[in-house]
Amino acid sequence: MNDFIDNNTKEVIGLDYILRKIDTITPYGKELKENIEPFKIGEEDLLIKQFAIIERLVKLIKENKFFFKNIKNILHNIKDIRNSTLRAKEGYILSNVELFEIKGFILTLVELSEELKTIEDQLDNSIIINRIVELETLLDPQKTKIKAFYIYDDYSDRLKSIREKKRQIDNKIKIEKKEIKGKLERELSLKIRPDGSILISKNQKEILEKVKNNPNLIYSSETYMNIKFTLKSTPTLYELEKELAAIKEREEEEEQEIRQHLSEKIGFYYNEIIMNTQYIGKLDLMLAKTYMAIGTNSIKPTILKEHRISITNGRHLKVEDILKSNGQEFTPISITLYEGVSCITGANMGGKTVSLKLVGQLCAMAQYGLFVPCTKMETGLHGFIYGSIGDMQSTDKGLSTFGSEISSIKEGLKKADKNGLILIDELARGTNPDEGYAISKAIVNFLKNKKSITLITTHYDNVANSDGVLHYQVVGLSGIDYEELRNKMFSNANSMDLVSQCMDYRLKKVTKDTRVPRDAINIARLMGLEESIVEDAEKILFGTVVKQ
Known part of the structure; x- marks a missing residue:
């Protein structure tokens, strides 16, 4: 860029001011703007082609402002997933947060593609969005189009079976705790909290003694006013909770395998994803140039x-x-x-x-x-x-x-x-x-x-x-x-x-x-400079060849 224009010239002619007015939205568009390059001698046809696209976009935006407002709203939700996608390509297992962002990106491609379909004949091929259908199906198996990420039961029969078993054990634990709570409330005539705890004032000596001696309650903590007790695990509860911990471990292992499978698929489509980030960047920059043209009444x-x-x-x-x-x-x-x-x-x-x-x-x-x-x-x-x-x-x-x-x-x-x-x-x-x-x-x-x-x-x-x-x-x-x-x-x-x-x-x-024109002398006269001085200046001026 410095070969074309140096930083000092950019600043004094106001080009840096102009470039700041280009209001890109996405991380990809912002990066393109930061690295923007001028068209070179010999690239006149490429520049003419770009101007033709902007000219069409100006017309389209003026005809349908709300349509393009929706496009901009979609672009505002796009995150930079390039690093995560590269990690997937290199064999790393992506986290749930990374999978969430990539799923959001893949579903955004669907939104953009559907929206732009009505004007795709007006756009250049360099800014046409290409959907990745296999990743859509993989990351959104239930076709909800909800961008939140979750490892669905649909990903494997084994996961579905594990989660069903987990739900059964959870339910048994709830029933067991409910029975223990009900029994204790009847015995002690006290209300036990939803979390299985009970708070007794230190002044309630009699009740405090009964609670301390109850085999189903255990001391938890105290303040200067109260003592807190919680439900003590029964042998039945202990076995159920032990079984639940084991099933959760199996669930995590299965989810890790699924994340690995999803990451491998994302890595496989690395080139297609990156190509779409480039398309989105170009679309973003082109729209920003177009809105700037409209906003500045430019031609x-x-x-x-x-x-x-x-x-x-x-x-x-x-x-x-x-x-x-x-x-x-x-x-x-x-x-x-x-x-x-x-x-x-x-x-x-x-x-x-x-x-x-x-x-x-x-x-x-x-x-x-x-x-x-x-x-x-x-x-x-x-x-x-x-x-x-x-x-x-x-x-x-x-x-x-x-x-x-x-x-x-x-x-x-x-x-x-x-x-x-x-x-x-x-x-x-x-x-x-x-x-x-x-x-x-x-x-x-x-x-x-x-x-x-x-x-x-x-x-x-x-x-x-x-x-x-x-x-x-x-x-x-x-x-x-x-x-x-x-x-x-x-x-x-x-x-x-x-x-x-x-x-x-x-x-x-x-x-x-x-x-x-002798505006300097005229201004001096208007500002009230002594007339004899002004007249002398005129005589000097018209008797001089090279000086004003």
């Missing part, structure tokens, strides 16, 4: 054999969730990218970094077999996704911000010929503007003829003004009535919130001759 991306990206009205799910929690809406972003370099320019608060992360997140989602949050997306598969985004400070290694940034970027540059997606945020921001511009321009020149799709955000105007470089600008505050906004800000304590609300985060494709 099936079109997978291309060519290496390009086109996103229409894309949304970054993590940022969108944060905005929703604050009562705000995410502004959808549209962008088209090709091999070579594309740049995004605009004001620092204009959402350039979010656009960069959005491209990374949606491309990664598509490659991991997930529907994407947008109205349309076309993309080829990438050999890797690499991001140099966020704070590059690395004090633990003694590197400056710029040193850490270059250390990060060079890892992406090494792979640039491998048809990947490279995302670089605010290139060379950690050094002085002149050198930063020169390094940025040189990196763009290096990457623009490579096989990777590279998207760079930059505050250097002329970095994007190179032949062969696609240039996008954040729309920003263009078209805003600054005088009206200034008046609103004057009477509002949350002036920056007003600026944010007026900011248009969409991207527009521009030519290299397009004048860069």
